[in-house]
Amino acid sequence: MKILGICGSPRSKKLSACYKILEHTLEATGMEYEIVRLGKLNYTGCIACLGCVSDNVCRLHDDLRDLRNKIIEADAYVIASPNYYSGMSAFTRAFLERWFQFRHRGNDTTWGKLAVAIGVGSMSGEPVLDEIEKMLMYNFVKIVAKISLEGNPSCFYCGYGNNCEVGVPKLAGISCPPPDKIPSILDDPANREAAENAGRLLAKSLREGYDRRLTSLEMQERLSERFQESV
Numbered sequence: 001m002k003i004l005g006i007c008g009s010p011r012s013k014k015l016s017a018c019y020k021i022l023e024h025t026l027e028a029t030g031m032e033y034e035i036v037r038l039g040k041l042n043y044t045g046c047i048a049c050l051g052c053v054s055d056n057v058c059r060l061h062d063d064l065r066d067l068r069n070k071i072i073e074a075d076a077y078v079i080a081s082p083n084y085y086s087g088m089s090a091f092t093r094a095f096l097e098r099w100f101q102f103r104h105r106g107n108d109t110t111w112g113k114l115a116v117a118i119g120v121g122s123m124s125g126e127p128v129l130d131e132i133e134k135m136l137m138y139n140f141v142k143i144v145a146k147i148s149l150e151g152n153p154s155c156f157y158c159g160y161g162n163n164c165e166v167g168v169p170k171l172a173g174i175s176c177p178p179p180d181k182i183p184s185i186l187d188d189p190a191n192r193e194a195a196e197n198a199g200r201l202l203a204k205s206l207r208e209g210y211d212r213r214l215t216s217l218e219m220q221e222r223l224s225e226r227f228q229e230s231v
């Protein structure tokens with residue numbers, strides 16, 4: 001069993017709360033995993049050329065081409081994205097748009113697979129979770145656990161400190177800590193516990209076995225309900 005971890009934050013491993021919590025979640029699974037940092041790759045979103053409909057292979061020649069096999073080979077996914085303006089990061093969205101290539105006839109690459117969604121915002125990661133869940137649903141992937149966590153405002157690192165007139169500390173009325181006192185998302189035991197629980201639950205679901213075909217049907221039904229609700 002292999003899990004593919006996707007980090008939708010473009011920031012470095014050292015700074016990114018998404019990366020840290022993603023790694024902690026994957027470690028808790030006790031399974032083999034690999035983390036891909038989308039911010040290191042060059043790619044675009046889907047261009048709707050429909051080139052993939054005949055053989056389920058995206059025609060765009062960019063860095064996501066190499067990732068295609070990893071998506072196919074993975075038994076499950078853990079996807080972490082920062083909250084950017086009340087939604088997932090553009091890196092995460094463009095990446096998931098390209099899963100359109102797996103949605104055509106004669107393809108069940110992702111159908112019935114399992115996932116964990118992680119959203120991190122300076123105030124909330126919740127808006128990210130809804131978006132990841134919705135996009136994975138189109139590929140009949142079932143989310144077994146969702147984690148919404150609070151990280152630091154990205155601007156804590158800008159260097160202007162409490163002199164800044166426009167950043168989150170000013171707007172939210174909070175103090176901007178000096179660089180060496182900026183907390184890590186893993187400092188908070190509740191965050192670590194949330195990640196560990198999600199990782200363990202994913203591993204349990206994978207180890208105890210589940211019926212991919214039934215899971216896929218369940219997701220098809222859910223998607224169909226969603227379509228009917230929005231008509």
Ligand SMILES: Cc1cc2nc3c(=O)[nH]c(=O)nc-3n(C[C@H](O)[C@H](O)[C@H](O)COP(=O)(O)O)c2cc1C
Nearest residue numbers: 009016017018082083085086121122123124151154
């Ligand atoms: C362009 C941009 C937009 C952001 N918008 C929001 C937002 O709407 N809500 C929120 O809670 N945090 C927002 N944030 C803060 C980030 O979500 C937060 O710093 C998060 O920890 C970043 O994840 P990372 O540390 O993995 O990069 C924004 C940050 C950036 C850079």
